[in-house]
Amino acid sequence: MKFYTFDELTYPGVPAEIGPEVRFTNRFCDPSLVAQTYQEHLDEWAICEDLGFDGALVNEHHFTGVNIQPSCNITATAIIMRTRRMKVGVIGNILPLRHPVQTAEEFAMMDCLSGGRFIGGIVRGVPYEYVSYNVDPFTSRERLREAYDIIDKCLHQEVFDYDGKYWKLTGVSIWPRPIQRPFPFWMPTGSLETIEFAAERRISGAQVFYPTEAFKDSFELYRQVARERFGWEPGFENFVGARLIHIAESNAKAIEEAREAVGYLLRVLGRPLTNPAPLPGLHTDRSFQHRKAVERDFPGPHTPFEQMRDDGFIVCGDPDYVTRWLENDMKTAGYGHFLGMFHVGNLAHEKVMASKRLFADRVMPFLRPLNIDAAPAARTAAPAIEVRTSGGSRPSRLPLYRDFNYTITRDSPEVIDEFATIENGKLVAGWRMRTPEREPGGFPCQIIFAGPTAEHCGSAIRLSLKRADGSDLPDDASVIIETLDERGGDRQIVFQGKYREFARIPDQHALGEAIAAQQRAVANDRYLIRLAVTLEPGGSPPDPAAADSFFELECFKHWVNVTA
């Protein structure tokens, strides 16, 4: 079992009596009390590392006093700065309300800032947030799906485009990349649809507040779905249970302190701004059909405190009681991460600290051996894509250069002429090209042939040169492609080899089959690009003008803006 502190960060100063006629806005928020509360919570989180906790998590809500960290990424960062060893995470960013690229970027930042200790939690949001952000709740799942897809790509792919219903993106390549790959995601999984979503993507499932049987229903369904529909077996490490918790030296004291704190919490929770009736659209009529007693999930206005305690909405008592209660919960529900919500409502700072110390000393050691996986469920990395090319003197498994934006062919304006002559007793034929003229604004052009790197081969080169009688050239004809300045200097060789290398490729346009440039070459302003094939005299001469003769030089063409 792993242990975490989890915190809603409730504003502690909501007045006792506010009639329903009063619009509950931030008029009731005292920022200096907020500042003090933040400092207390920071101490409460930092101490957990000393006490041997495995991590700290925070979450976000909006427009409410129940949770005053509308950006949990900010509080998570504060915890990161105060700790060295513990995991730090959020559970989580409200995906349907946020821009997913920003979430991914911040996850990557926090992962790097923490040295790879971050846990990225994602949630769908609660009804009043859809009211406050004016989002259609019926679109919630679609948005979640798209947003997660984008975040996953941001954190695991080098660059991508995305043409979605809610977000359309081009050329996304986030800086920084995260340290952890694959990236750990957690999310609350209560409804059938969310369980399916998470199990498919191997996102760990969390449950908060509900009774033990409810945790068990959800986690068992998750296991079943994962096994039967997606072919993998979750371990304890894939399940997270979170509960309000308070420990004192005696049961009576713990109950008394917790009763007051929970009362405060529920009172503040009941005051979102405007929501005249339960919000439609977030769930379906099937969402909770796997649950046996869904009406016991969350306390209502008439739920007695004793039932909340029995059900585990608030686990409170002396260390012995809490140990026994949690042991049963953990064994029945089968989760491997426990999130203790120690700062209940407006509970005083000293009581929270004392509760955490008692937990660390007299509860944690007894529960730690529970629910350990024999061997962690390994996530297999996708196999690397291999593309064979026949470029240059060494066969390469790298793909061709992909970011070209131009292809020079015999019909391009860069072509000056084709030639077929005799030089030094050999037949030489081919094409000459020149970099394009300066733009009217005076900007010169560059033609860049990409060379091979660790990730890719060079720019693609395709060539076929026929003799005038239609027959093929000999395999040992020499081919050279070079760039030169207008005086014949700065000679850079793009390719040098034998004609057979082109001739033996059945389809030079098939994926990855073209010859690749052997090194990087840059044709600057007024440079010449020369493709020449040299062969022994005899036979029909090579004919660049023949209908079947062609060449293609993929390259990167751009106008250089030299203004300062």
Place this chain on the structure above:
Amino acid sequence: MGAGDASQVSRGQVVVGDLTISYMKGGRGRPLLYLHGLGGWGRWDTFHIALALTNTVYAPQLPGWADGRIPSQVSSAADYARIMIGFLDSLGVTEVDLAGHSFGGWIALRLAAENPARVVKLVLLDPLGVQRPGTRAVDLEALDQEAFLKAAFAQTGVVAVRRDFGAELEDVRSSPEFEKQWKSREILIRLLRGRYGDPDLIRIAQKVAAQTLIVWGREDGLAAWRNGEALAAAVPHATLAVIPGAGHSPMRERRETVQRIVRNFLLGVEQDEDPELIRRT
């Protein structure tokens, strides 16, 4: 639009002839007139919110319903339909989507048939008044509370009603919704004076020009779903969706399913596959 638009409800009044009509208004989009039935009046409810996500919803209180005093100029669904046209005129709304439930569905059907150019899309949920040849409408007056409970509700015991956080158990028989519908029944009895169905209504429905969605709870004991089949055959551009496990108010007993079907219809998008539903097109 969003849940913010759909949750902000304003209340207004218009004068139509010598009647003052109160209404609730919320949401953003093309105007939609929602005509309530036995329930669905007085409070901005979850179903109103669902409609207000796609449309600007006007939900008038049918005159006579709040206090039980039916105005003298009203004695039928047709009378209410004329008043509702006056309601739209007072608001300056010419073209409208129209949704009606129960008795409101009867009014909506007449309104759409008699003013085909003004109704773009029509949604009928368990409309009263539809009477297949050779059948008789349910006699509301003959039902005592027990019989009414069984006829109107598919789930009559203790049900879990989902709220924003968790769910609450409610005994249907002693719920505010039952009380409201029982009270509405009394108003209808005085209004309709024994004429609980109109044998001409199916023929009149042929004049409806609007794209029409008919939703019917399969267990509806106040209005049989087979009447929906006959209605769907009569209305030129109609689809019928029969909801299992739901009675006279399917938007309460199969809340999410019904809301989704109505929403997709209003948006003009494809319906989700649901093998449990009976559909006729």
